[in-house]
Amino acid sequence: MSRDAAVAKRYAKALFELAQQGGIISEVEQQLQAIAQTLGEDLEIRKFLSYPNIDASKKLAVLKAAFGGSISELLLNTLELVFVRGRQELIVEIYEAFTKIAGDVLKQAHATVYTARLLNDAELAEVAAQFGGLTGKTIIAEQVVEPALLGGVKVRIGDRLYDGSLSGKLERLEKQLKSKAL
Secondary structure, X not given: OOHHHHHHHHHHHHXXXXXXXXXXXXXXXXXXXXXXXXXXXXXXXXHHHHOOOOOHHHHHHHHHHHOOOOOOHHHHHXXXXXXXXXXXXXXXXXXXXXXXXXXXXXXXXXEEEEEOOOOOHHXXXXXXXXHHHHHOOEEEEEEEEOHHHOOOEEEEEOOEEEEOOHHHHHHHHHHHHHHHHO
16 A cells, blocks of 8 residues: 555544544535545646645635535545645545445445446446345445447446446457457
């Protein structure tokens, strides 16, 4: 584990413990996700936050303004500490570590479900339930439509990929036929 990953994990663990005490784990996770997603997508904000000459309070004020007061006091205090210590580049890693810690403690896992067509809520819930039984965790599913899959589903939970897509089956069949032809 790199030094930055270890530091991010410490921040995430402390944030999780405080959120757990306050009973606001899911709210903090959603807020942290929104911030991490914004930083991942917006180069200008990322550049602004990385300037060492800008005071931490000004950086925090920009985040407050950007999210319109929808950030909890607990998360604001954590972000202020992160900025004061010059660790703003770790916010995405803190979110990822927080999600993993919360998932382990609460027996939850985030899954990305790739399908050829958009599933309705009941179908997505059924896929989540099936993988929940497989993993022993409650699955929080997010769907991504990939027409190239042709049919079936592909599910990513953490670093594991379950490929039941038609295109995946065709690729495996092609490899099997090529290996027998040699």
